[in-house]
Amino acid sequence: MREIQIVDAAELAALYAAAAYAVVVDGDAIALRVGEPTPDLEAYLPADTYVVISAWNPASEPRSDAANEAADAALVARLNAAGIARQPAWGSAPDGQWREPGWLLTDIDQAAADRLALDFGQAAVLCWRRGQPVRLRMLLAPPAAVGAAAHVDWAGA
Template identity: 65%
Template structure:
């Protein structure tokens, strides 16, 4: 497990919460937004619990495509070993300057999700229950005075 060294957790969480997330199902691109229910996606891929996780750029530090692809292959192997249903997805900043591949995972146990996120050095994941708004789960302690809607702060 990696220990995260986040310089500005509030700034990072704000960026994650504002990002656009997209899931590809049967060639259709379905959007996700922190704080909004994902009813179209949930109708398309019924489950009781949903998550977005990536292995790219641990601690939001840019890495080479080769390093990111190797980490992603390890994440996929672990998701497959857990028998998790996954769909290709990505996150990007609203201006489209940054894009990071990941996976929408259906019905993955919360403890397994958090373990994978920690193992792959991720500062945050999306996680929500069907019918509820998408939540950002930051795997760091909350900075003093920080309140970001639909964001949970977890100590690793």
């Protein structure tokens, strides 16, 4: 497992929470937003739980396309080996200047999803239960001065 060193975890959480996300199902891009439910996606892909994960830019440090594509291929290989189905997904800055691909996983155990994300150096995943709003799950220890933020969970020790 990689150790993630983030300078300002609270700022990172705010950026992730404000980002735009989407999942592609049957050629349709379905928008996701932290704090909002996903009835259209859940109608397409009925499941009990959902997780969006990426292998790109570990520790939120920009990497080359080649390095990111290699990390993504390694993530896909792990998902294939575990028999975990996936749908293409992405996250982007609200202004569209940054975009990174990822995957929507359904009915994966949260602890297994967390381990997978941490193995690929990720600071957060999106996760939610059917019928509930999308939550940002920060896999970092909460900063001392962080206040409660709606739909953001801190899972790190």
